[in-house]
Amino acid sequence: MSAEISGSKSTRREFGKSLSAMLAAAYVSPKLIQGVAGGRLKGFSRADAILINSNENPYGPSPHAIAAITGSEGVACRYPDDLYARAKQSIATLHKVQTENIALGCGSTEILRVCDAAFVGPDKNLIVAEPTFEAVTYYAEVSRAKAVKIPLTSDFRHDLPAMASACSNGTGLVYVCNPNNPTGTINTRDEFAGFLAKVPASTYVLVDEAYFHFVEDPRYSSVVDMIPHHPNLIVTRTFSKVYGMAGMRLGYAVAQKQTIAAMRPQVLFDNGNAAVLAAAVASIDDPEIVPVNKKRLNDTRKWVTGELTKDGHRVIPSEANFFMVDIGRDVTPVIQAFREKKIMVGRKFPSMGTCLRVSVGKPEEMRAFLAAFRQIVPAAQKSAA
Ligand SMILES: Cc1ncc(COP(=O)(O)O)c(C=O)c1O
Structure with a gap:
C-alpha cells in the first residue's frame, strides 16, 4: 500500500519515517500533550x-444558547459568515470596543497557539509562571521557543515584578493567567498597572481571563480597559467556563487593532461553527447565565x-x-x-x-x-x- 505525499509516491514505511522526522523536527513531549x-x-x-x-x-449552556443551537440547523450547510460577524459584534459590544479589536478562536486555546505562532520563536522566548495552564508553553515548544518559568509567590500568585524583570529584548510574550489555573489565585488591578508599565513595549503580554467571571475579590478587575494604553496587551476569554460550552469550542482575544492584525495570519479561516456562534450571541444576551x-x-x-x-x-x-x-x-x-x-x-x-x-x-x-x-x-x- 502506498501513500501520496507532496506529489510523490511513497511506501507506508517511508510515510512513517517522514512523519517521525516531522515529529522529531517539532518534538513535543507526549507527557506535555497529555497534561494539556x-x-x-x-x-x-x-x-x-x-x-x-x-x-x-x-x-451547561444557557437555555437561550440551546435554543439558538437548535435554530442554527437552517444555516448548517452554509459557511457561517453572517453569524461570525454577529458574534464578533456581540463580543465587541460587551467589551465596548470595535470588531477590529476582536479575534475569535476555536476555544481560547487557539488564541494561545496563535500568540505563540505570531510572537515567539527560536530567538524570542516566552515567560510564564510555574505552575500555570500549560497550553501556551506547549505551543511555544512547537514554535521552538524557550519558556522561562518564574515560580509563584509564597501565596501562590504570579510574581509579576519577577516576571517583568525577566523580560528582555529577546522576550516575545509574557503569559499571565488571572485567575491562575491551577491555583485559583489572582493578581490585583494595581499589580497589573505596575507590571504593564515595566514590561518592554516590544514584548506582548497575554492575560488569560478564562475564569474572570468567578472572581469576587474587589481588588481584581479585567485588564481589557487598559488595552487602549498598551498596544502590546492581549486579553483572552472563553465560552467554556461560566457559559458552560466547553464542548462547543469558542474563545476570543481582545487587543488593539494592529495587534489583532499581527495575530490574524495565524488564525484559521472559518474557525467558528454556526451552532457555537449562534449560542455565543444568545449567551451574551442572557442576563442570567x-x-x-x-x-x-x-x-x-x-x-x-x-x-x-x-x-x-x-x-x-x-x-x-x-x-x-x-x-x-x-x-x-x-x-x-x-x-x-x-x-x-x-x-x-x-x-x-x-x-x-x-x-x-x-x-x-x-x-x-x-x-x-x-x-x-x-x-x-x-x-x-
Ligand atoms: C486558563 C485557561 N485558559 C484557557 C483554557 C482553554 O479553554 P478553551 O480552549 O476551552 O477556551 C483553559 C482550559 O481549561 C484554561 O484553564
Whole structure:
C-alpha cells in the first residue's frame, strides 16, 4: 500500500519515517500533550463518572444558547459568515470596543497557539509562571521557543515584578493567567498597572481571563480597559467556563487593532461553527447565565473547601470554579484512587506535586467527592494547616 505525499509516491514505511522526522523536527513531549489534554478516560464511560478534572461547568449552556443551537440547523450547510460577524459584534459590544479589536478562536486555546505562532520563536522566548495552564508553553515548544518559568509567590500568585524583570529584548510574550489555573489565585488591578508599565513595549503580554467571571475579590478587575494604553496587551476569554460550552469550542482575544492584525495570519479561516456562534450571541444576551452560574459554583466551592478546612486540610484560597487542596504527599496515587471510584480529579502539576486540583461540580457531585476524599486521604496524612 502506498501513500501520496507532496506529489510523490511513497511506501507506508517511508510515510512513517517522514512523519517521525516531522515529529522529531517539532518534538513535543507526549507527557506535555497529555497534561494539556487533561488525560482521557480509559476503562469506563464519561457518563458513569464524576468529572471534576477539567474546570468545566456542569450546568451547561444557557437555555437561550440551546435554543439558538437548535435554530442554527437552517444555516448548517452554509459557511457561517453572517453569524461570525454577529458574534464578533456581540463580543465587541460587551467589551465596548470595535470588531477590529476582536479575534475569535476555536476555544481560547487557539488564541494561545496563535500568540505563540505570531510572537515567539527560536530567538524570542516566552515567560510564564510555574505552575500555570500549560497550553501556551506547549505551543511555544512547537514554535521552538524557550519558556522561562518564574515560580509563584509564597501565596501562590504570579510574581509579576519577577516576571517583568525577566523580560528582555529577546522576550516575545509574557503569559499571565488571572485567575491562575491551577491555583485559583489572582493578581490585583494595581499589580497589573505596575507590571504593564515595566514590561518592554516590544514584548506582548497575554492575560488569560478564562475564569474572570468567578472572581469576587474587589481588588481584581479585567485588564481589557487598559488595552487602549498598551498596544502590546492581549486579553483572552472563553465560552467554556461560566457559559458552560466547553464542548462547543469558542474563545476570543481582545487587543488593539494592529495587534489583532499581527495575530490574524495565524488564525484559521472559518474557525467558528454556526451552532457555537449562534449560542455565543444568545449567551451574551442572557442576563442570567453569568450571575446564576457564578453564584451556584462559588457557593459550592465555598461549602466544599470549608468542609476540607474543617477537616484540617490546607486549601489554597481560590477565586475560580476549582481549587487546590494540599494532601501532604504525592497526588499521583490519590488521583488513581479517585479514578477507581469513578471520580476524575485534576491532573498533577509537578511543581506542586502534593496539591490536588479539584474542579467544582454540582452539590451532589461534591458530596460524593468529599466522602471519597475522607476515605482516600486518611487523617494521619493531613497536611500541616
Ligand atoms: C486558563 C485557561 N485558559 C484557557 C483554557 C482553554 O479553554 P478553551 O480552549 O476551552 O477556551 C483553559 C482550559 O481549561 C484554561 O484553564
